Amino acid sequence: MKELTIEAARGLLDRVRRGDETALRELQLHLGRRIYAFALNRLHNEGEAEEVVTDTLWEVWKHADRFSGTSKFSTWVLGIARNKILTALRDRAPQSEELDEELPDEGFGPFEQWQRTSEGQSVQRCMEGLTDVHRECLQLVFFQELSVAEVAQLQACPQNTVKTRLFHARLNLKKCLEALWSQPNSSARGRQ
Numbered sequence: 467m468k469e470l471t472i473e474a475a476r477g478l479l480d481r482v483r484r485g486d487e488t489a490l491r492e493l494q495l496h497l498g499r500r501i502y503a504f505a506l507n508r509l510h511n512e513g514e515a516e517e518v519v520t521d522t523l524w525e526v527w528k529h530a531d532r533f534s535g536t537s538k539f540s541t542w543v544l545g546i547a548r549n550k551i552l553t554a555l556r557d558r559a560p561q562s563e564e565l566d567e568e569l570p571d572e573g574f575g576p577f578e579q580w581q582r583t584s585e586g587q588s589v590q591r592c593m594e595g596l597t598d599v600h601r602e603c604l605q606l607v608f609f610q611e612l613s614v615a616e617v618a619q620l621q622a623c624p625q626n627t628v629k630t631r632l633f634h635a636r637l638n639l640k641k642c643l644e645a646l647w648s649q650p651n652s653s654a655r656g657r658q
Contacts, residue, residue, distance in 0.1 A: 470496055475539035479530040490527055497540060498523070500610070501547045507605055508551045518554060522547040541616040544606075548620055592642035600635035603628060 470478070481489035498519055505518035525546050533542050593601055599621065606612045606620065614632075618625045 470539045472535050472539065475533065476535065479526075479533055482527055482530040490523060493526060493543075494519075494523055497543050500540065501543065504544060504547055504605070504610060505551050505554075507609070508602070509554055514554050518547055518550045521550045525550070537616055537619055538612075541612060541619060544610065544612070545620050548602075588643060588646050589639070592639050592646065595642055596635055596638055600631050600638065603631040604635045604639070607632060 478489050478492060482493070501519045501522050502515050505515035506512065509515055509518070522543060526543060533539065593604065596604070602621070603617060606617045607614070612620070614625050614628045618628045621628065
């Protein structure tokens, strides 16, 4: 869905501040799937990802006046979601069961469907080998299409740090994929 302009976001947030539940539903339509995908990529649990969506939208509902307009509206909302994700990760019990990572095809876009191919699984495997900050950087820039400045704001670090993280993340991802794809009996890469 198309990115909300700052003016459109402010108008929607004004309606939210007045208690307009229709405005909250509009926010959910605009950003719900994006928040869900962002959370699912980090949590690997559909239920927890849905909770992050709900908690994030609740936070927007309660604190709509906190949006300053100095970033994209989606960046502000994903920043809230990121905090909810970090809380969920901290709250996990150390003896948690194995999580079912299979997703149904229905309702998911091309990226999610590509992930299920052998090449996509190889990339996912290598992404999981990255540090949390490197993986998050890549996901925010390439899959959430945020700018370096927006990622710096979300990760509370300088833009040059984001650029360095991206450099190392891509380098490590490349090395991992080359190692996987160079294995003699590797089915990790589709035939070309």
